[in-house]
Amino acid sequence: MPAWQDFEPFIVSGLALGGVYALSGVGLVVLYRATGVLYLAFGAVGALGALITWSLVTKAGVPGWVGWLTCVAVAGAVTLGYGLIFGPALAKRDPLVKAVATIGLTLILYGVMDLLWTTSGGQARSLTLPTDNGGFTIGQIQVTWTQVIALGAGVVLTAGTGAFLRFTKLGTAMRAMANDRDITATLGVPVRKVEAAAWLGCGVLAGVAGLLLADLVALDATTLTFLVISSLAAVLIARLRSITVTFLAAIFIGLLHDLLTPITSLSNYRDMTPFVIAAIALLVLSRHQVMTQSREEA
């Protein structure tokens, strides 16, 4: 068993990773609650934005902040476009069908990215944010500003989204739609507009998460696209409903994942953390299942 000092640096990196998982998770939950779509292309649009930013900044020499805004804008635009085209077409279908349809978008984006930014060349791309260089130390632990931003973004977005859903008119409309889309429409809520807002919000979060993950993990289409599988774990623990639970689960998963690194016997298995925790949580939570036939499933 390694000493406590060995764990310390991993607390910081674990919290940062958890923060980004939380960021992704909150985006996924908001969209799912408003539209019933589990957006599996979350990682892919983020990766697309990050790769475009990389091209702009390193090849075209565009100033950094323009690149980052482009990343967020691209992710938002692609997500909104998909939502406007396929959202209404699939609105009455089973949540499973809606989720599988976003796999279609994932594959398209992944193919395009692999075509335009070939990975087989072996040249590793990297996207460094200026916040990597600065930082401070707590005790002996080096903390970069990017890590602070990752955790901070997770915290701020969770709190902000929670307040938004609770106190604003648009947020209330989203919560109403999560309960019943048809009745909400009857009450005079512009359902399509609210859905479009949710799509855009989710896309913007995907862009931010993509940018942070490209810096913290790797700028690689495959990794970033399928990293959504790991961040799904936190969403699943929250059963696609609670933002607070998503946040806590994400932080827990991120921490546990990184804290396993110094333990040599478990280090190789640490990537299992999100999957195992999600599986256990789902099984425990589903002990008492009632067979229901909701309108969505019919």
Add this chain to the structure above:
Amino acid sequence: MRATIERASPARTVRRPTRPQLVNWGVTAALLLFVLLALPQLMSLYYVDTMTQVAVYSMVTVALGLLVGRVGLVSLGQVAVLAIGAWVAARLLFATTQPYPLVLLEAGLITMLAGLLIGLPALRLRGLYLALITLMLAGAITVVLATVNFPNGGHGFTGYNGSLVHIPPIRRPSIAASDPAYFRYSVVVAILMFALVLVHIKTRPGRAWAAIRQSEPAALAAGINVWLYKLWAFALASFITGVAGGVLAGAVHYLYSIGFPTQDSITLLAVTLMGGVYSLWGAVVAALLYQFLPALLNNWGVSADWLIILFGVGVLQVLTTAPAGLADQVPKDLARLGRFLRGRLRPRPAAPESTK
């Protein structure tokens, strides 16, 4: 209540096959004979290997198609199940001198046990949650396999020895050592697995699955043991995928955990949906899409990424407009095209009722 299902079956009364049925069987038999006898002679070794993969993956897609199309269970972890089958078969082939069919059977059964272990708790969930938990478990299995590694002739339980210099290839059956012979061997195994699925669909489990897919509460009310039949479907799919893994082990000779990434399960679901989940032909179409088209494009020097994009478009198209996939859509479109062409080529009939 059980008797109701039994009585509804037409199996008791022997019916004379109809003409379309006979034509259908005839075409299928001719096609199978062509594939078994002539195809390996006509193709280069590159395409023989590719078609062996098609045979292997047609088993995987038929199992997934059974789950998705017949029972309504979406699994996003079939590549992990395939990897388990391949691992078990490779371990047995290195450790024992058992005949190959026996190894395939054992690989299938052990994979089935693993599938049952996963399925027992997972099947309490349904719909989206079931799909996601299979994805989570597949992710976990992939991580374990990456650490344990595939057997390479070493000793111990894992059969992996990282310091081996001369890694022995995974053996093939003595009657099918060459590539064309092994292709025929895999096709025969695939035919047996398709037959196994067909038998299930045409008999009692198939009818129970159809009822479950329509409505679980209704099936429950009709006295169908929903839990048992779902588990049965899961076990059958795992068995078939495990056997496919065994065939894959011999086909490629060397297995690496990097060959079974979690995301391939997602692509596999995409092609299975594109091929069509309501017919067995759909599984063959899906396997051709998944293995043959990439090889073809590779030969032409076209990037396989175009294919990924095509799969993505295909999934969206299947889900929005053509739920039965290519296996259903293409014959219909061809028939429509045929009618259209006939209408163009023939002189327009002068019958007055056609212009009303």
